[in-house]
Amino acid sequence: MDNTWFFEEKLANADPDVSQHIAAEESRQRSQIELVAPKNYLSRAAREAMGSMVVFATIEGYPGKRYHAGVENFDAIERLAIDRAKVMFGGGHANVQPHSGTQANQAVYFAVVRPGDTVLSMELSAGGHLSHGLKSNLSGCWFETVSYGTTRDGFIDYDAMEQLARKHRPKLIIVGGSSYPRAIDFARVSQIAKEVEAKTLADVSHFSGLIAAKEYPSPFPHIDFMTSTTNKNLRGPRGGMIVTRDAEFGRKIDSAVFPGIQGGPHPNVIAAKAVCFGEALKPEFAEYASRVLNCARKLASGLGSRGYQIVTGGTDTPFAMVDLRSKGLTGDVAQKALEDHGVTTNRNLVPHDAEAPNVTSGLRMGTSAIAARGMGEAEASGLAELIADVLDRIGGVTPGSSVKVDPAIAGKVSAMASTFPLYPNSTMSRWI
Numbered sequence: 508m509d510n511t512w513f514f515e516e517k518l519a520n521a522d523p524d525v526s527q528h529i530a531a532e533e534s535r536q537r538s539q540i541e542l543v544a545p546k547n548y549l550s551r552a553a554r555e556a557m558g559s560m561v562v563f564a565t566i567e568g569y570p571g572k573r574y575h576a577g578v579e580n581f582d583a584i585e586r587l588a589i590d591r592a593k594v595m596f597g598g599g600h601a602n603v604q605p606h607s608g609t610q611a612n613q614a615v616y617f618a619v620v621r622p623g624d625t626v627l628s629m630e631l632s633a634g635g636h637l638s639h640g641l642k643s644n645l646s647g648c649w650f651e652t653v654s655y656g657t658t659r660d661g662f663i664d665y666d667a668m669e670q671l672a673r674k675h676r677p678k679l680i681i682v683g684g685s686s687y688p689r690a691i692d693f694a695r696v697s698q699i700a701k702e703v704e705a706k707t708l709a710d711v712s713h714f715s716g717l718i719a720a721k722e723y724p725s726p727f728p729h730i731d732f733m734t735s736t737t738n739k740n741l742r743g744p745r746g747g748m749i750v751t752r753d754a755e756f757g758r759k760i761d762s763a764v765f766p767g768i769q770g771g772p773h774p775n776v777i778a779a780k781a782v783c784f785g786e787a788l789k790p791e792f793a794e795y796a797s798r799v800l801n802c803a804r805k806l807a808s809g810l811g812s813r814g815y816q817i818v819t820g821g822t823d824t825p826f827a828m829v830d831l832r833s834k835g836l837t838g839d840v841a842q843k844a845l846e847d848h849g850v851t852t853n854r855n856l857v858p859h860d861a862e863a864p865n866v867t868s869g870l871r872m873g874t875s876a877i878a879a880r881g882m883g884e885a886e887a888s889g890l891a892e893l894i895a896d897v898l899d900r901i902g903g904v905t906p907g908s909s910v911k912v913d914p915a916i917a918g919k920v921s922a923m924a925s926t927f928p929l930y931p932n933s934t935m936s937r938w939i
């Protein structure tokens with residue numbers, strides 16, 4: 508039986524349809540400027556690990572306690588990822604198996620609360636995440652969710668959190684979210700939780716890289732559980748992780764992940780997590796994280812000086828939140844106009860937003876990806892000007908029609924993209 512094709516035939520020949528779409532996506536990524544906050548790139552080394560033959564390992568269980576033979580190499584890889592995660596965040600136990608951030612949160616729910624129990628979390632429009640109790644998410648169907656929000660100026664209302672905790676006596680209090688741009692007072696949250704004997708979860712998905720680099724306060728020693736996606740600011744592969752403050756919570760988390768909510772983990776992704784955690788422990792990563800933060804601050808101040816309102820007036824995170832209400836604009840129109848000029852962002856609810864989630868009054872702009880590309884504060888300031896130039900053009904456009912593309916602005920965007928190329932010496936077909 509000649510099955511040479513199986514090991515040899517390239518994607519472009521074997522499946523031109525899929526290949527063509529991948530090539531188009533590669534060219535989009537190379538030519539556009541990515542400001543969608545969760546997006547980021549992997550180092551060449553981490554991509555190699557992710558595309559390696561370790562993907563064929565089948566590995567239910569944990570290092571030293573597997574249910575299959577042939578696992579010793581993978582045990583070593585997973586142990587590296589776990590040890591590095593603990594060093595990176597200063598936790599007592601780490602689980603690197605969650606397939607995603609949502610599943611990391613699900614595992615904490617499974618370890619700590621039972622259906623019908625009450626969970627106190629940040630409401631979505633204030634910056635929370637759907638996996639923290641949205642009605643249409645499993646977390647909102649199986650658990651009672653009570654939400655705190657922000658004060659008028661966009662900062663977490665800790666007094667309201669305290670009152671809600673006293674009134675509802677939640678079993679779990681969640682902080683962290685997808686669009687809250689400020690440092691969280693973990694000590695205050697822990698104080699509130701202690702009084703009502705609640706456990707605490709910090710979902711730091713959007714700023715875990717900043718925490719690793721000590722550019723954002725650490726949840727430990729205040730918070731019981733920390734969850735994060737690994738693909739956002741941490742600059743790793745798509746996936747999730749859980750770190751606990753105390754080793755004793757670790758056992759609960761491990762059994763909540765497997766066999767609680769998952770079967771076998773993705774071995775190639777864990778290998779890439781190990782590489783990315785190793786990178787995050789190096790001085791180069793501290794430089795990267797501080798550049799991410801400085802870029803986000805430049806973007807915020809640049810847009811602010813062009814008359815665009817920034818939620819909370821600034822940021823402590825890898826993204827800035829623009830409130831478009833004072834300009835009479837909505838997020839959907841602004842997102843489209845920017846995309847047409849080669850800058851990708853996402854429309855986002857802002858605190859006390861009256862618009863629907865698919866319209867919104869805000870834009871979220873993250874700097875993790877541009878900083879990974881090598882851009883710095885000068886480029887962030889330049890981008891703020893280009894973005895304001897585009898947004899300024901929207902006024903006067905009749906609803907439903909789009910802004911005409913200004914070739915001068917689009918040209919500057921694509922020039923910036925080519926000045927900071929992605930993987931300049933490799934292409935889709937030869938990156939390993």
Ligand SMILES: *Cc1c(COP(=O)(O)O)cnc(C)c1O
Pocket residue numbers: 545606607608609610635636638683684685710711712713736746747
């Ligand atoms: C992105 C995000 C998640 C979910 O991540 P997925 O990997 O897409 O499931 C969870 N929590 C927060 C705060 C996030 O920003």
